[in-house]
Amino acid sequence: MLTYVYNAFLRTYFRLPVVYDADSGFRMINKNVRDVLVHTSLLFNDLVASEMIVRLIFQGFSYCETEIGYRARKGVSRGLPPKKILGVIYRTLRIVPILKRQLQASTIEASQRTQ
Helix, strand or coil, X not given: CHHHHHHHHHHHHHCCCCCCCCCCCCCCCCHHHHHHHHCXXXXXXXXXXXXXXXXXXXXXXXXXXXXXXXXXXXXXXXXXXXXXXXXXXXXXXXXXXXXXXXXXXXXXXXXXXXX
């Protein structure tokens, strides 16, 4: 449920067309994309993959997702411990507006260079 709400938030807040699992632990990244990411200072400490996806989409890279069939893991979950979830949500909600301002500024700057 948290994943669904989080991804819906990202799609709405950043006006992203196709982001349904932004913080998935599995990625296939093109070498050119990797080279851009290596030189990018990220703001998120908790949900790094989400920030990478949002930044790459704003920079014009193509992005797609393939549905992955999930099933319940036997034993203890290796995901985020429940005690930390509220802290991650709080930090993310504080950082997201900063990220949006950075992306808007870089988009404006890029459009001015092309004029």
